Amino acid sequence: xxxxxxxxxxxxxxxxxxxxxxxxxxxxxxxxxxxxxxxxxxxxxxxxxxxxxxxxxxxxxxxxxxxxxxxxxxxxxxxxxxxxxxxxxxxxxxxxxxxxxxxxxxxxxxxxxxxxxxxxxxxxxxxxxxxxxxxxxxxxxxxxxxxxxxxxxxxxxxxxxxxxxxxxxxxxxxxxxxxxxxxxxxxxxxxxxxxxxxxxxxxxxxxxxxxxxxxxxxxxxxxxxxxxxxxxxxxxxxxxxxxxxxxxxxxxxxxxxxxxxxxx
Amino acid sequence: xxxxxxxxxxxxxxxxxxxxxxxxxxxxxxxxxxxxxxxxxxxxxxxxxxxxxxxxxxxxxxxxxxxxxxxxxxxxxxxxxxxxxxxxxxxxxxxxxxxxxxxxxxxxxxxxxxxxxxxxxxxxxxxxxxxxxxxxxxxxxxxxxxxxxxxxxxxxxxxxxxxxxxxxxxxxxxxxxxxxxxxxxxxxxxxxxxxxxxxxxxxxxxxxxxxxxxxxxxxxxxxxxxxxxxxxxxxxxxxxxxxxxxxxxxxxxxxxxxxx
Numbered sequence: 001x002x003x004x005x006x007x008x009x010x011x012x013x014x015x016x017x018x019x020x021x022x023x024x025x026x027x028x029x030x031x032x033x034x035x036x037x038x039x040x041x042x043x044x045x046x047x048x049x050x051x052x053x054x055x056x057x058x059x060x061x062x063x064x065x066x067x068x069x070x071x072x073x074x075x076x077x078x079x080x081x082x083x084x085x086x087x088x089x090x091x092x093x094x095x096x097x098x099x100x101x102x103x104x105x106x107x108x109x110x111x112x113x114x115x116x117x118x119x120x121x122x123x124x125x126x127x128x129x130x131x132x133x134x135x136x137x138x139x140x141x142x143x144x145x146x147x148x149x150x151x152x153x154x155x156x157x158x159x160x161x162x163x164x165x166x167x168x169x170x171x172x173x174x175x176x177x178x179x180x181x182x183x184x185x186x187x188x189x190x191x192x193x194x195x196x197x198x199x200x201x202x203x204x205x206x207x208x209x210x211x212x213x214x215x216x217x218x219x220x221x222x223x224x225x226x227x228x229x230x231x232x233x234x235x236x237x238x239x240x241x242x243x244x245x246x247x248x249x250x251x252x253x254x255x256x257x258x259x260x261x262x263x264x
Numbered sequence: 265x266x267x268x269x270x271x272x273x274x275x276x277x278x279x280x281x282x283x284x285x286x287x288x289x290x291x292x293x294x295x296x297x298x299x300x301x302x303x304x305x306x307x308x309x310x311x312x313x314x315x316x317x318x319x320x321x322x323x324x325x326x327x328x329x330x331x332x333x334x335x336x337x338x339x340x341x342x343x344x345x346x347x348x349x350x351x352x353x354x355x356x357x358x359x360x361x362x363x364x365x366x367x368x369x370x371x372x373x374x375x376x377x378x379x380x381x382x383x384x385x386x387x388x389x390x391x392x393x394x395x396x397x398x399x400x401x402x403x404x405x406x407x408x409x410x411x412x413x414x415x416x417x418x419x420x421x422x423x424x425x426x427x428x429x430x431x432x433x434x435x436x437x438x439x440x441x442x443x444x445x446x447x448x449x450x451x452x453x454x455x456x457x458x459x460x461x462x463x464x465x466x467x468x469x470x471x472x473x474x475x476x477x478x479x480x481x482x483x484x485x486x487x488x489x490x491x492x493x494x495x496x497x498x499x500x501x502x503x504x505x506x507x508x509x510x511x512x513x514x515x516x517x518x519x520x521x522x523x524x
């Protein structure tokens with residue numbers, strides 16, 4: 001398969017460093033304040049793959065939206081390479097839990113949207129085909145999203161993001177809705193894509209094994225409002241195996257951090 | 265034996281059979297003198313009259329007048345509905361300004377305004393077209409407005425991330441997302457326009473299908489009245505066909521519930 005060569009303009013940016021400093025956030029629901037994030041701080045090194053692990057609905061996805069620049073935090077600062085994030089940017093892209101493809105656009109048109117919006121489609125049209133090739137969807141380029149299976153749709157969503165050559169990939173449980181077989185294949189593919197390109201990855205998940213298989217560091221969150229309750233470095237070479245003794249030890253450590261050691 | 269079975273099979277599924285039987289009964293009743301001509305003309309007489317009206321040019325020229333009224337009224341109504349729907353759908357302040365007025369308007373049946381429109385616009389073409397326009401604004405407005413508001417917000421989040429400007433978001437995401445609703449609104453508007461046309465044309469018309477019907481009533485020509493009713497029905501069918509064609513062209517991306 002073909003790797004997406006970074007265009008010269010983006011090359012300097014590649015692999016964003018992310019700094020989250022004392023970030024707190026809340027929503028107003030019916031006049032009541034719902035706290036979702038409480039004094040969250042961490043740093044992600046350029047090119048690293050980290051996971052944010054925590055119970056469902058704890059506020060991890062909100063944090064990802066803040067890093068994407070889709071919302072602004074109530075308190076605290078989020079920086080990318082030392083520059084404060086104030087809005088969305090094609091260099092920091094979010095892959096949602098659902099593919100959220102544009103149903104009226106073919107797969108190719110979906111993937112091309114980002115380049116079209118930035119006026120790059122003429123000179124970089126080949127990147128669309130490369131991105132489709134990268135996720136193995138070349139044969140489905142001219143199909144509408146409703147004709148794709150769940151896994152294929154999520155691949156298309158991934159291609160739509162990768163074509164923009166992001167320096168930070170934000171993954172909001174992108175594999176959460178897939179069946180377990182498709183999920184395993186996609187985990188391996190995510191890993192390959194990250195290893196081939198040089199972007200930083202932040203994965204939100206509530207699946208301990210997924211975090212262990214993919215990331216170099218796992219940041220563990222509490223129930224809502226989410227606080228950081230632990231950080232575990234995963235010092236294992238890729239590809240990782242579920243039956244590796246070190247893997248098993250780390251899983252136990254993670255579950256203990258989450259307060260779930262009795263569930264083993 | 266086999267042939268008899270096949271005939272029975274065909275007959276059991278023949279949806280055209282009962283209407284045909286009704287027509288035959290009607291014709292027989294007319295011929296037997298059970299249905300007087302001044303009550304209802306026989307189907308054969310209606311067909312004869314229709315051919316005659318077509319040949320003399322009376323039907324085509326009046327149909328054209330009616331069609332023109334419906335088309336112009338509908339055009340004005342759809343344009344207004346789309347503009348108001350966009351204003352209310354795309355901005356909060358637009359919604360606050362436009363929606364209450366449209367909801368008030370909705371409570372007034374369009375046809376109830378007929379006397380007021382006659383006072384304002386006289387008895388010429390204007391009140392007829394105004395009535396049709398007034399009646400068709402709402403279905404277009406409401407469906408476009410709710411279509412815009414029900415666009416998946418994550419599709420917009422993604423568009424923002426990819427660097428689409430607000431205008432590009434409207435063009436590439438909001439409008440295509442609202443299109444199916446808009447087409448539903450258009451379909452309503454088309455059938456409403458024909459309904460209002462029928463009533464509006466009773467206002468002192470000197471041309472059009474309504475004029476033809478009024479004249480026929482004065483001379484007890486039930487055959488001409490039935491011909492005009494058939495033409496109204498055909499107009500409705502044509503309108504429906506038009507929107508169906510539009511839908512299948514514009515919404516190729518939608519999964520079809522019924523397999524082709």
